[in-house]
Amino acid sequence: MAAETGTTTGTTTAWVVDHPAPAADRPLRRVERPLEPLGPRSLLLEVRACGVCRTDLHLAEGDLAPHLPGCPPGHEIVGRVLRAGPRATDFAEGDRVGAAWLAGTCGSCRYCLAGRENLCPDSRYTGWDVPGGYAGHAVVDADYVYRLPEGPPDEDLAPLLCAGIIGYRALQRADLPPGGRLGLYGFGASAHLTAQLALARGARVHVLTRSAEARRLAQDLGASSARGADDSPPEPLDSAILFAPVGDLVPVALAALDRGGTLAVAGIHLSDIPRLDYRQYLFQERTLRSVTANTRADGRAYLAETAAHPPTVHVRRYPMSRAPEALADLAADRVTGVAVLVPD
Structure with missing residues (x-):
């Protein structure tokens, strides 16, 4: 898997929304898709867990219009860094990080400058504007990930990143x-x-x-x-x-x-x-x-608070190969707590 800056980082097996439809009709389709180029501040992650969020359901069922054709959903990603771009020197191979809903902002509009980046008109979102975590690998922006502690299971950390x-x-x-x-x-x-x-x-x-x-x-x-x-x-x-x-x-x-x-x-x-x-x-x-999305400051504050008072996370695990089943169970209210996809 090549990973030079500006080149493709190989391919990954992923679930994508083929045609929006009720979750019971299985709108997800499994494909082999190319990963995005590794930019200067990009991280190539091996996905270790990805929470199944109701927003994923809205995208799959067509309540939210798709922004990026063939985009894997999923924005509660716990991953390990496989490669880092040349300007992402604050991360190293093996680091445990989380990628959440907010994937990027312009950084210069009046909302960003006022600490309200969740209202940025050019904001981008994981699993909607950029490929998400219903996949084996993901390329993410190092400026929008959270460092995660060692210790808690991957599936317990994933829901913290959006839910x-x-x-x-x-x-x-x-x-x-x-x-x-x-x-x-x-x-x-x-x-x-x-x-x-x-x-x-x-x-x-x-x-x-x-x-x-x-x-x-x-x-x-x-x-x-x-x-x-x-x-x-x-x-x-x-x-x-x-x-x-x-x-x-x-x-x-x-x-x-x-x-x-x-x-x-x-x-x-x-x-x-x-x-x-x-x-x-x-x-x-x-x-x-x-309530509109969140700021990165919200994410850091919440993760710090959970470190002081760890929540009990009620997880229902699904192998990544059963992502359509997880989404259908969520739609039918068969999930109490949170569904999380993990590698097969």
Whole structure:
């Protein structure tokens, strides 16, 4: 496998979205595809684990329009550095790194200069704009990876790189006060990590989700209550995060907020929101916010916090050869916790 700067780095076996379709119809196709050239600040990774995110599902099913034809999904990549470009001297062969959703920004727009690079109009994303981790190898930008500790299993670290980081940013956007009351709507990969983060900070957490198995997991992790998605929590909420991509839950979550509370919508895709009556849902200074990707500072802060308070990551492993099955299981709510692809 050649790896000189500007030359191709060989080929890899990968899953790509052939034609968007319901996950049950298996829209992924396995191919042998060329890897990208190794640039001056590029890293060639051997993929050791890749989380299966709901955003991958949105791409496979056509909820998000494809940006790059034949692009392997996957943006929760744990890998080992095989080769580094000549200007990536801060990395060496064998280093353990993580590649996440944010793959690149312009670095010069007013958002980047203000520390809000997640809003950069020229931002690029792993598994959408650049090839992702549903593959044996990946070429990534050294400026957008995270150094990962030795010790934890690859499959436990992979979900931290999107489910965890996005949950961290959503929690920041939700303005949860110290010791506050937090509601989590939906309890999949991101929510089960965010719940543990909030609990470690001293919050009371109420989970509202349609899955009985997910409700049991929430209580096992320390949630104060776990009820159905349309139910009311046992007390008014200071903050809430909507992880389920269901617009009908926006008024449900807003109605559960106390005066001055904030609802953060964490997904990149959401079905239509019903008409909101202002006095019923937004009056008394209730706030509705979206969450858009994350900054690298978010990622570093979250990984530092998990080093101090390691979360329990509930993983369901799938061999890379069974990626379509993992995606179909996620679509059918057959995954409690997080699905992770690992080498066969």
